[in-house]
Amino acid sequence: MTETNTTAKRITISQASAFTGQRVEIPGWLYNIRKSGKIVFPILRDGTGLMQCVAVKSNLPEEVFESLKHLTQESSLIVTGTIRAEARAAGGFEMDVEGAQIIQRVSEEDPYPITPKEHGTEFLMDRRHLWLRSQRQHAIIRVRHEIIKSCRDYFDNNGFTLVDTPIFTPSACEGTTTLFECNYFDDEKAYLTQSGQLYSEANAMAFGKVYCFGPTFRAEKSKTRRHLTEFWMVEPEMAWADLEEIKRVAEEFVIYVVGRVLDKRREELKVLERDTAKLELVQSPFIRMSYTDAVKNLQEHGSTIEWGSDFGGGDETILTQQFDRPMLVDRFPTAIKAFYMQPDYDHPEVALGVDVLAPEGYGEIIGGGQRIHDPELLLRRIEEHKLPKEAFDWYIDLRKYGTVPHGGFGMGIERAVAWICGLEHIRETIPFPRMLYRLRP
RNA sequence: UCCUCAGUAGCUCAAUGGUAGAGCAUUCGGCUGUUAACCGAAGGGUUGUAGGUUCGAAUCCUACCUGAGGAGCCA
Known part of the structure; x- marks a missing residue:
C-alpha cells in the first residue's frame, strides 16, 4: 500500500483520451494482468472501459511493484500515473503507473470465478451478479439502456404522456x-x-395519447430462448386511432429505436459482432401481410398450419426469413384473439389486431390492435369469454362515457434487445433474468 | 407438462468395461512490450445421487436430482 498523489485528478477510463500527457488517478478493478519479468501490464476495468497500465520495476518503489505483480483478478485499486497514446494498447491509450493503492486484494484462497476463458451457461447464470462485469454483458446492457431511452424519447416527442399502470391487479387481463x-x-x-x-x-x-412502461409478469411454463417470467414492456395507447394508424406508429417507432441504437451504440454492436448491415435495412415500408395471406404463404412453404390456428414454432421463422425487414401481420381470426379485440367491420371473423415480426428469425416483438369501442359488443364478448362482468365494470364505463375508436400495442423490451443485439437467448438481455427454474441470484 | 441430450479437478473438456488425463485458473520460479502473453514446476478427484450387472464400472442397466436444447403457450 502506498499513498496516491492527491493532486492527480480522478478520472474514468472513458475520459482518458482527454487527459493525454497528464497525471491522473483512476479507481477500478483488475480485469487481467500480464507479467514479463521486470515489467507488468495490469489491465484496469472501471465500468466505462478498459485501460492497460504499464508498471516498470525500475520506476516504482519495490513494494508497489510487488503488490501489483501479485494482484489477483477483480481486486479493487486506485492507480496513479500519466496517460499516453499507445497504438499497442487495446483502447489506444495506456497509463504509465507511478503509484497504486490496493483497496482489496482478492484472496487466492477463493479467486474470482469468471476467468477470461470459456464458461458454461449454468455456471455463468449462477454467477449473474459477477457475470455483469464482463465486456459482452456491458455491451448488451448499454444497448438495452439505449433502447429504453429511445422508446421514451419517441413517445415523448410525439405527443404521448407517460401514465404508468399498476403492478398489482385484482383480475386477469386475458384469463387467469x-x-x-x-x-x-x-x-x-x-x-x-x-x-x-x-x-x-x-x-x-x-x-x-399515453404510454406505460414497466415490468410485466407471465406465469407461463415456457422453457424457450424467447421467454422470461418477468419482462419489461412499453405500451402506447391512442384515442381516436384505427388499425392503420396503429400500424403506422408501430413502424415509425421501430425504425426510430433501431436507428438510435445504430447511431449511438456502434461500439457495443461491434463487441457483440452484430451484423449492422441487417439493422440498416430496417426502413419504411415494412412488409405488410394479412393473417390469411400469411397462412397461404406458409402452406406454400411446407407448413401444416390451417386457417384459424395461431402460428406454430417454425412458422414465424419461415415467414420472416423471406424478407430482410420487419413484417406487419394483421387481421388474425377473432376466435383466437383476446375479448377486447375489435372485429373487422366488414369481415367480423377476423380481428383488427397486428403483430410486428422481427427479421432473422427473431419473430414477434410487438402485438397490438384496435380495441372494441362499442359497449354492447364489448359486453357480448365478455359473456362469450365467460369473464366475470363485475371485474370489468370500470372498463365497461370507458364505453359508456364518450367511447371512441382507440388502440395501441405493446413491445417486449427484452425481445427487442435480443433482436437488435443479435443474441441467441433472451436471458442475457436483462440484468437478472427470471425464468422457469431460474429465480436466483 | 412432454420429447431429446448432458452431468468427470475451481472452469472448459478427454479417457473404446481394465492404473482418472489435458488446457486454463491458483501457488512458486524465469522473462523490460505483453495482447485470453509465453516457458518450467507444484498442489488440486468419493467421476450428480441411490441401487444393480460384472473378476473389474466414469463407461452397461434402473430410478431420482440438476442443467441445456426443443414442443405447446406467448411479448
Whole structure:
C-alpha cells in the first residue's frame, strides 16, 4: 500500500483520451494482468472501459511493484500515473503507473470465478451478479439502456404522456392461467400484471395519447430462448386511432429505436459482432401481410398450419426469413384473439389486431390492435369469454362515457434487445433474468 | 407438462468395461512490450445421487436430482 498523489485528478477510463500527457488517478478493478519479468501490464476495468497500465520495476518503489505483480483478478485499486497514446494498447491509450493503492486484494484462497476463458451457461447464470462485469454483458446492457431511452424519447416527442399502470391487479387481463397470484392482505387475492393495456385505455380516454412502461409478469411454463417470467414492456395507447394508424406508429417507432441504437451504440454492436448491415435495412415500408395471406404463404412453404390456428414454432421463422425487414401481420381470426379485440367491420371473423415480426428469425416483438369501442359488443364478448362482468365494470364505463375508436400495442423490451443485439437467448438481455427454474441470484 | 441430450479437478473438456488425463485458473520460479502473453514446476478427484450387472464400472442397466436444447403457450 502506498499513498496516491492527491493532486492527480480522478478520472474514468472513458475520459482518458482527454487527459493525454497528464497525471491522473483512476479507481477500478483488475480485469487481467500480464507479467514479463521486470515489467507488468495490469489491465484496469472501471465500468466505462478498459485501460492497460504499464508498471516498470525500475520506476516504482519495490513494494508497489510487488503488490501489483501479485494482484489477483477483480481486486479493487486506485492507480496513479500519466496517460499516453499507445497504438499497442487495446483502447489506444495506456497509463504509465507511478503509484497504486490496493483497496482489496482478492484472496487466492477463493479467486474470482469468471476467468477470461470459456464458461458454461449454468455456471455463468449462477454467477449473474459477477457475470455483469464482463465486456459482452456491458455491451448488451448499454444497448438495452439505449433502447429504453429511445422508446421514451419517441413517445415523448410525439405527443404521448407517460401514465404508468399498476403492478398489482385484482383480475386477469386475458384469463387467469398465466398470472402470478399473491395475497393482498386478509383474504383477497391480487395478481401481478401481465399488461398495462386495460388501464392504459382508461388513461387514453383521459389524455388522448399515453404510454406505460414497466415490468410485466407471465406465469407461463415456457422453457424457450424467447421467454422470461418477468419482462419489461412499453405500451402506447391512442384515442381516436384505427388499425392503420396503429400500424403506422408501430413502424415509425421501430425504425426510430433501431436507428438510435445504430447511431449511438456502434461500439457495443461491434463487441457483440452484430451484423449492422441487417439493422440498416430496417426502413419504411415494412412488409405488410394479412393473417390469411400469411397462412397461404406458409402452406406454400411446407407448413401444416390451417386457417384459424395461431402460428406454430417454425412458422414465424419461415415467414420472416423471406424478407430482410420487419413484417406487419394483421387481421388474425377473432376466435383466437383476446375479448377486447375489435372485429373487422366488414369481415367480423377476423380481428383488427397486428403483430410486428422481427427479421432473422427473431419473430414477434410487438402485438397490438384496435380495441372494441362499442359497449354492447364489448359486453357480448365478455359473456362469450365467460369473464366475470363485475371485474370489468370500470372498463365497461370507458364505453359508456364518450367511447371512441382507440388502440395501441405493446413491445417486449427484452425481445427487442435480443433482436437488435443479435443474441441467441433472451436471458442475457436483462440484468437478472427470471425464468422457469431460474429465480436466483 | 412432454420429447431429446448432458452431468468427470475451481472452469472448459478427454479417457473404446481394465492404473482418472489435458488446457486454463491458483501457488512458486524465469522473462523490460505483453495482447485470453509465453516457458518450467507444484498442489488440486468419493467421476450428480441411490441401487444393480460384472473378476473389474466414469463407461452397461434402473430410478431420482440438476442443467441445456426443443414442443405447446406467448411479448
